Amino acid sequence: MKKVENQAVSCHQLFFDPLNQKVAFKNGGRDLKSMHYIPTRQGARVYDNNEVEFCYYAPGAKKVSIAGISGSMSCEPIELVSEENGYFSRRVQGIEPGFHYHNWFVDDVQVRNPFGAFCYGCFEPINFFEVPEEEDDFYFLKDVSHGEVRMEVYQSSVNGHLKSCYVYTPPEYHQQWEKTYPVLYIQHGVGESESGWLWNGKLNFIMDNLLAEGKCKEMLVVMCSGYSFQEGEDPVFYPGDFDKELMEDVIPFIQSRYRTKTGRDNKAIAGLSLGSAQASLTVVKHPGVFSALGVFSGVAISELDNLTIGMDKRPDYVLLAAGEGEERIISQQKEYQDKLRNAGIACDMASFKGFHEWHVWRKSLARFVQNIFNKESTDLLTEDTRARTNHIDTVCQRIENTEIFARQTYEMQPLFFDTVYKGVIFAVDEKGRPAGRYKDIQPGVVIKEQGVAEFYFIAPKAKSVEVQILGMERIALHKAAGSLGEEGYWQGIVREITPGFHYHEYFVNGISVINPWAPLGYGCFKPINYLEMPEPDFDIYLLRSVPHGSIHMNYYKSSQTGRTKVCYVYTPPGYEENREKRYPVLYLQHGGGETEIGWIWQGKICNIMDNLLALQKAVEMIIVMNTGYSFRPDGTSHPLLGSVDEEIVKDCIPFIDSHYRTYTQKEKRAMAGLSMGGMQTQKTVFHNTELFAWAGIFSGGLVIQNEEEDYTPLLKDLSAFQQAFKLLYIACGEQDGFYEETFETVQDLKACNIPLVTFFQKGYHDWTFWRHCVTDFLQRLFY
Template sequence: MKNNQALTMYPLFFDPIYKKAEMKKIDGKDCICYQEDFWGTKVEEDGSVTFTMEAPKAETVEVSGFGGTLGTEKIALEKQANGLFSKNVKGILPGFHYHRWFVDGVQVTNPHAPFAYGCFGANNFFEMPREGQDFWYLKDVPHGDVQIHSYVSTQNDHIKKCYVYLPPSYRENIDQKYPVMYIQHGVGEDETSWLWNGKLNFIMDNLIAEGKCKGMIVVMCSGYAFRDDEEAVFFPGDFGRELTEDVIPYMEHTFRVKKGRMHRAMAGLSLGSAQATQIVSRFQNLFGHLGVFSGVRDEETERILAQFAEYPMQTVLMTAGKGEKDLDKKQKIYTDQFEKLGAAGGQRSYEGYHEWHVWRESFRDFASLVFQKEEPEDGSEPVFPYEERKLSKEQLDRQTFAEHMLMSDPIHKGLIHAFDEKGRPCGRYREEHPGAEVTDGKTGTARFYLRADGAHDVELNLWGMKSYPMEEGEDGWWTAEVTGIEKGFHYYNYIVNSANTVDCNAPVGYGGFQAVNYLEMPEEDFEEYRIRQVPHGTVHYEYYKSNSTGRTKLCYVYTPAGYEEHLEKRYPVLYLQHGGGENEVGWIWQGKLANIADNLIAKGQMKEMIVVMNTGYAFPENGEYHHSMSAFLQELPESCVPYIDSRYRTIADKDYRALAGLSMGGMQTQRIVFTYPELFGWAGIFSGGLVIRDDEVDYTEVLLNPEAFRKQFHMLFVACGKQEWSYESTVKNEKEVLAAGVPIEVFEGYGYHDWTFWRHCLNAFLRKLF
């Protein structure tokens, strides 16, 4: 864990812990404690890699790469006595390595290894560092602001999300305008890829800190613009029109951008490089810089060259991996011509094949080249009109139930590889099963699909219900239909030949200390958690240093719509925590915090506020931390709260600061607000019990004293579902507190210990807060 955190981070968990919770005796009492769990894939200090998977009844477990630097040769793991298969492998070359797992020959994914979106699904990967290369590491430099934004595509009437990087100076220099780079992913990947696989924000942070590139805005979109009425060939719909008619107008409406083609760059890798070249050739009046990574397009490139006199390019950089056969030679034919015409860039090659470590170096070099000349804004360029078209509730609901951390607008496609007569890619896209489909909401019926070609035993494990045997169908697809699933949110996973795995095609989250699939059975009478076309707040990525562990923490921060426009306004803050076995992504993707807040604010049923969502684990090396709640009890108030107050326009006063959480997060909430009464005047405990006194604490002076309670709290909100195991004990303590005349807010009702109930808790809590 002493490696740079950029080596171990992944979308589902920024600073993974590889632990699990177990009961243990402490001073003769049963306590929940953290125990070490295995890493699915771990890069050791000596540069070797240890692969581990649990498959107690399997005969063989193997692992292999997808090709490229890692190769495709299968590595056989050795069976251990505890049901694990494991092997330490030396000699793996540096790079970003997707890899596959095979249990008795059946391809699966490992829920205990890092995940990213690639090859049209959630796939495992690991990072092997290259000695002396750290340009993409997480460093102690000022960090830019990464934001998640939504826009409507006029190509297919879908809500699309894009990630936007703003340089560190953007927030401070409120009158400064910035150039913009639009950068695209490759086929099979999506809008998350440049951020999480490419480490684009860290590369930008480091380049800017070293004075090696200009401050700029970078926009990362999903390049899929499929329409229902067309069969796409290579290009997934007309993303060029989506970019120019939807994305650029949204960006220029929302951010302080410089006008004119010399302040606008287009780049991409693989498919994205083809899209970038095609878009620049079609819209030469819009772009003065082009980055082509691992690709080349003859016709479009020649069109750009032919019109160079009218539309000169300031930068054209083409790059390739040294293992990409003769691609560098094809690129150099064109870059030589561009250089003769005066465009900076040329052709560059890097160690590797068609893979992410090549594209990171490509981006580093391109970002260092663009926008170097001081150019005036183009005052003659027209203003891009921006008006969001209205979508049906049916479409918004479909996207609400399908979106997940790894892909906000899932496409469920595969690629049929093909080439035209000139050797150019012209593959077509085939439809894939979406993983799970709700077939009858009234009876709670859903059909589940998993590709497990050659498996002899496949089970669906629907958490909170039971395991269901699946039947083998055509082309290696296994299916099961389940009826009686209750309304709301449900985790599930699969057992293939005794190995725990997840479906690459279905939504993936982090729960139960592992990657896990989930299904939404719609709640017809719960409107607030669904995507609606109301003013949207913004979700930000924020990095701060933990005083407890010395490690960098990622927290998600929600700011309400209008935060960037009303610069004189200050806001109250809610710190909102997840439960045990989950992490910082939970409240955004499983809990639908942003949707709920957007909708309540739009209806005037909630105060505008900032919401901060943290990972609630902090394990100092010295081992001094609470056995079940960790050193986060000190980290949040002593590290995170001061950081947020320094970065955002908060009202830094306990009367405008709240803390709430579910399960473990509810327990942490109660402990923190009583330990730091000067910081928090509002609190919410969702399914975390209500402690009046126990072996560790005694809160009777406040909880049984109305006068003392009113001095400390504006509100203490306590929620518990009637189907939860802790319901009776929670109600007993609530009654004791209420009988003492202490006005706590009680929220009860039908509900289990799950996200379905916690969304309702949040909906009720936010209406009362501040």
């Protein structure tokens, strides 16, 4: 396989295996028959010879350019060429291999490209691309056994927020019930989030490959958000007391939830940039807790002085690593390597081609993990650890701060669970040590009152800025007054916003852009901003202080596409502890234009399930969420629905049943989906009634017979229907374009005494309605 085709190069958090297509309509039609897929042009496309083609759709613009931010890609703007069809593009040679954040400029206004890949960096969603290195593929997605990545939710004792951490578990962790593992805690840099090491750093692929080659020990790796800001504080350099959060909340949580080895020899800590300073501070403040320390592109390296001046229980091993272009840091690291070695601490140095950037930190990680946990150790449960472990129940449910939790729910996004609206003012103290401060950034959307939202967009050089909530008119923003105006902000108010979830778009000088200060998801076949208007009478989707399930990220090979697929799996609270218990499974599909993450972030399915279980209103179950796009390379898949039906039956179900404690009989298996996912549910379930007994079709139309299918023998014969189904659930909003057809089809079946369960109420073809219907549906399953 060509390096640029490896999925590790193209994947990003909003879409693991980008489709790079969108739906269009033939001959001016607006019905299903006229729908088909057409290619979309990527913001940045890398070719085999490492040329990069940049592309932006900016009709009416006079100039479009792109520039790197720092490091291996120059900050000098590269001007694109107008194609006279609204697109600007250019193929560029000579960009150094590596992972590159970059900025776009349309008529000199800095923007984000809606058709680019996104991650979180510089305190905001930001475009990136990857030029693979010729000599290194250690971070590629390879045909090896894959570990899981789990997203967990815990509560911070520092600021009361619910926060997420990602946990890598090695292959077979789910089967080796008696085995315990050492733990590496690893931190991101300033301006990034808990997702950085996973999506930018490719940590899980690196660990998979090193384990497959026998180059490192099996371990758990925990990735947290390093921000612990408290209301009203003005911290210097360290963004709040994350050390306290790590020691009092994170480590006890991990030890209570996972099969960890205890004792000093089985804990290590590392970080990059700011994270390296946080890791060093924690090692110094808590002697005897960690056996190894990784300092990657270390700042505030003077923390290490405390390891050399009589500190008891020092770490056994320290790695100091940096990019070859970070000359000042390398000079400091050489000084501290000598100090640490003179103090009797094994200390290595490593430098890699590059600067202060992710391809350097990937190599730093790979070097570090090969040198930790290599000696035999005892698994000791110390009194200190036992006390913290026993404290976990009160830690996890310390505070029920409904105002904070509601705000977190409205602002949570795939790139950052507990979003902070901050920037950093870089500074040093009188001794030249980092002493930067954090400034508040104006959020892009502020809910003023029920139905009213104020929008903000920073664009000092723009001539016009507009916002449009899908389904509403486009509204012009005006230049802000006061200090915000001096910074280049535009603002405006939109009224009569209905309760619920709303995609919305921004336009600068008439050009579609992303607002980096508003939540960002994937919808309408592209990254897109969204907002939440509170629903006064419906709050089951809000974060609450209840036991939280886990979200697992799993990989399997598709027999239809030949590519690796990712699926997200929700397991209920207690799944790890109740090792003898088996669970029913719901396969839940997203709609057209969205991706496998839709039900998690837009649908808030995990919050809904956690809350229903806490209220004892639903059966404990596993929920599996797959991408809805599966097209065979030979073009034989259904032109609109793809081959998802075959992929789920042939690949996903066997994978889930082999990796999770599931019931495998049809009475314990359900499938549901919205819109396109509802259509895929019909096709999958109606053709495989030996596998499913429960089905939910949300805004997907219900087909009895058409030119492709004839389900009459199944749906109009009461005996056949009752033998096949325990529940067939049909939901559609009364303002949905599918409503009349769906209602008529339901009436046709009810005339045959078919016992459908329906959910028809006021609602549109949107996530607001789908949250309502899935909440009702979940309460009917598996009884």
